Amino acid sequence: AKHTEQHEGRLYNIPLEEVKAVFPHGLPQRFQQQIRTFNEARVMVRKPALELLAYLKGSNLAHPAVRYVIYGERGTGKTMTLCHVVHYCSRQGWLVLHIPDAHLWVKNCKELLQSSYKKGRLDQPLQASVWLKNFKASNERFLQEIKTQKKYIWGKHESTEEGRPLGEVVEQGLARVRSASDAVGVVLRELKLQSHRGSFRLLAAVDGVNALWGRTTLSKEDKSPVSPEELTLVHNLRKLVRNDWSGGAIVTTLSQTGSLFKPSSAYTPQELLGKEGFDALDPFVPIPVANYSPREFESCYGYYLERKWLQHEKAHTEDGKAELQFLSGSNPRQLDRLAGPL
Amino acid sequence: TLRLICTTTAVQRKNAGASGPEKYTEAYIEKQIEEFNLGKRHLANMMGEDPETFTQEDIDRAIAYLFPSGLFDKQARPVMKHPSEIFPEQTKIQWGEDGRPFHFLFYTGKQSYYSLMHETYEKLLNVQKHQDELIAQDLPLQKEKRNLAGSRWLTKIELEEMLVEKMSDDDYSRFIQLLQKLVALPCADIEEKYIQKFAKEVPVQLQKVLIEPLQYDERGVAFSTGEGKRKTARATAVVYDNGTGKITVNGIDILHYFPVLQDREQLLFPFQFLGRIGKHDMVCTVSGGGRSAQAGAIRLASAKALRSFVTEKEVEFMRQAGLLTIDPRVKERKKPGQEGPRRKFTWKKR
Numbered sequence: 001a002k003h004t005e006q007h008e009g010r011l012y013n014i015p016l017e018e019v020k021a022v023f024p025h026g027l028p029q030r031f032q033q034q035i036r037t038f039n040e041a042r043v044m045v046r047k048p049a050l051e052l053l054a055y056l057k058g059s060n061l062a063h064p065a066v067r068y069v070i071y072g073e074r075g076t077g078k079t080m081t082l083c084h085v086v087h088y089c090s091r092q093g094w095l096v097l098h099i100p101d102a103h104l105w106v107k108n109c110k111e112l113l114q115s116s117y118k119k120g121r122l123d124q125p126l127q128a129s130v131w132l133k134n135f136k137a138s139n140e141r142f143l144q145e146i147k148t149q150k151k152y153i154w155g156k157h158e159s160t161e162e163g164r165p166l167g168e169v170v171e172q173g174l175a176r177v178r179s180a181s182d183a184v185g186v187v188l189r190e191l192k193l194q195s196h197r198g199s200f201r202l203l204a205a206v207d208g209v210n211a212l213w214g215r216t217t218l219s220k221e222d223k224s225p226v227s228p229e230e231l232t233l234v235h236n237l238r239k240l241v242r243n244d245w246s247g248g249a250i251v252t253t254l255s256q257t258g259s260l261f262k263p264s265s266a267y268t269p270q271e272l273l274g275k276e277g278f279d280a281l282d283p284f285v286p287i288p289v290a291n292y293s294p295r296e297f298e299s300c301y302g303y304y305l306e307r308k309w310l311q312h313e314k315a316h317t318e319d320g321k322a323e324l325q326f327l328s329g330s331n332p333r334q335l336d337r338l339a340g341p342l
Numbered sequence: 343t344l345r346l347i348c349t350t351t352a353v354q355r356k357n358a359g360a361s362g363p364e365k366y367t368e369a370y371i372e373k374q375i376e377e378f379n380l381g382k383r384h385l386a387n388m389m390g391e392d393p394e395t396f397t398q399e400d401i402d403r404a405i406a407y408l409f410p411s412g413l414f415d416k417q418a419r420p421v422m423k424h425p426s427e428i429f430p431e432q433t434k435i436q437w438g439e440d441g442r443p444f445h446f447l448f449y450t451g452k453q454s455y456y457s458l459m460h461e462t463y464e465k466l467l468n469v470q471k472h473q474d475e476l477i478a479q480d481l482p483l484q485k486e487k488r489n490l491a492g493s494r495w496l497t498k499i500e501l502e503e504m505l506v507e508k509m510s511d512d513d514y515s516r517f518i519q520l521l522q523k524l525v526a527l528p529c530a531d532i533e534e535k536y537i538q539k540f541a542k543e544v545p546v547q548l549q550k551v552l553i554e555p556l557q558y559d560e561r562g563v564a565f566s567t568g569e570g571k572r573k574t575a576r577a578t579a580v581v582y583d584n585g586t587g588k589i590t591v592n593g594i595d596i597l598h599y600f601p602v603l604q605d606r607e608q609l610l611f612p613f614q615f616l617g618r619i620g621k622h623d624m625v626c627t628v629s630g631g632g633r634s635a636q637a638g639a640i641r642l643a644s645a646k647a648l649r650s651f652v653t654e655k656e657v658e659f660m661r662q663a664g665l666l667t668i669d670p671r672v673k674e675r676k677k678p679g680q681e682g683p684r685r686k687f688t689w690k691k692r
Binding site: 319325326338 | 614
């Protein structure tokens with residue numbers, strides 16, 4: 001979809017099959033519910049997204065990948081911007097590496113295995129396999145085209161030769177759950193190495209990137225806390241997000257809602273990433289996302305009216321609109337929650 | 343010499359049992375009045391003021407100074423007032439020495455009530471006769487309506503006080519009906535004076551509060567301040583004109599300061615009531631209390647500040663909507679012997 005600045009504030013439609021193909025796991029919960037209710041997916045075109053798209057269009061592929069960090073207060077639409085960008089890139093034919101929420105990988109994990117690849121690291125088979133499944137669903141055609149460049153040994157009897165399509169690696173990871181995290185690592189490394197060749201463009205989209213450098217809620221069997229580096233998935237992600245490859249772009253969002261041990265009023269990159277993360281991500285382009293502007297608010301309100309989502313009589317009047325704007329403070333999440341029971 | 347065969351009813355009454363509340367004789371009350379006046383002059387001398395021009399207010403102040411008391415109930419503190427205010431009015435004994443009552447309606451039981459009804463009916467007949475005379479002379483009837491909205495009839499309690507006699511609800515309603523019938527006639531102006539005895543003025547302007555004029559700050563924008571409180575929270579609000587509807591509390595936006603929808607609704611209410619949601623900006627400071635108390639305090643403060651921007655009629659509407667009244671509910675004190683202000687300890691049978 002070609003969007004220019006004139007389209008700011010309007011909503012555009014994504015056909016449902018594409019949604020399932022491109023975003024098997026990426027959309028926020030409430031948006032998925034909304035899709036199911038309205039039977040269509042409508043995303044609002046907003047200024048930060050347009051900015052990002054402009055940068056992406058103008059980015060030079062020979063240079064190292066540029067990092068973009070989307071930040072903003074709670075509920076202003078960072079994840080939605082990310083999804084918009086992802087959709088655009090997938091339409092353009094890029095290979096999209098979308099990690100829905102890095103926070104899921106550092107908390108609430110039931111199984112931790114000792115890594116077979118390297119001692120001292122911990123594996124997370126469940127999350128890795130879930131992610132591999134989704135990755136397969138979203139990028140099927142690429143999996144056949146890309147070939148591995150190295151030989152990988154999974155266990156005593158399984159190994160992947162050079163030149164086999166990546167799809168096999170993914171199957172391997174899915175079939176043998178124990179080595180799923182290693183499979184993820186392999187995929188990431190391959191894509192990184194091959195992207196600068198120019199056969200395809202890689203977009204790494206990570207939501208909740210501050211999880212990679214914070215603390216985890218997991219602990220080892222002897223109750224000592226786990227730092228993020230000891231997790232294979234996190235380690236590989238960090239390598240991906242580092243700036244040493246070219247031929248694509250990295251788009252990340254900071255998220256306070258899932259972050260651990262951080263105060264709820266923090267939303268700038270400095271506070272949420274911590275010193276480590278900030279240094280690691282250092283040369284990046286910050287993209288702030290703010291609450292709705294009056295025009296955007298009006299278009300959102302008009303959309304709800306059109307789909308007959310606001311049933312209350314007073315909601316149709318001018319006063320009702322002013323009330324909604326006041327009470328929600330033009331915050332998209334608040335507006336969504338307010339409009340729900342109406 | 344005639345021997346008294348039958349004793350007086352007064353004597354009979356004394357023997358017949360309890361006589362009810364103590365009746366003060368007229369002589370006793372007169373003595374009390376003399377004592378009060380003397381005491382007033384003594385008090386004036388003590389305080390060094392002029393005995394001639396010593397008013398009731400001066401007496402109250404002097405007593406409060408000489409007998410300071412920490413009691414909360416004002417009626418329990420020492421008081422020096424004219425005996426007519428202290429001793430309740432009581433019916434004096436209504437019959438003479440020979441046992442014959444003075445009033446002709448004594449044996450009805452409620453003599454003052456029936457005498458009142460008689461008088462009112464007499465006035466009614468008067469008015470009707472006057473009306474007939476006017477009709478006979480073909481003169482136009484006067485039709486000046488009394489201001490019914492500004493006056494109300496005396497309540498039953500007030501009427502009882504006036505007549506020093508108890509009456510039932512039924513009697514009271516009959517009396518009021520009679521009065522209304524009297525007033526309904528066109529020529530009732532003749533009896534105006536009589537009717538005024540039973541009518542009371544309703545205070546028209548209950549809200550005697552001053553509305554401050556708008557102030558203007560450096561940029562020429564009109565603003566006004568208001569203060570409010572609720573439970574233990576105190577808030578001051580400054581409402582600016584020509585705004586976008588942004589509200590800041592203690593330097594923080596309301597979305598962040600009041601994450602709960604209910605508090606924001608409380609803040610929204612004064613603006614919504616006047617229909618001025620997006621027109622004013624507000625900056626407030628609040629301290630004390632809890633989340634809900636602070637929201638209520640800011641609501642009061644903003645309503646008070648908005649009074650200067652709005653016509654008098656709308657101020658009256660706001661007052662009736664309850665936007666301008668301080669909420670008197672505070673935390674109730676815990677009593678000894680109970681677990682909380684109302685909750686008693688668990689009752690155990692043994």
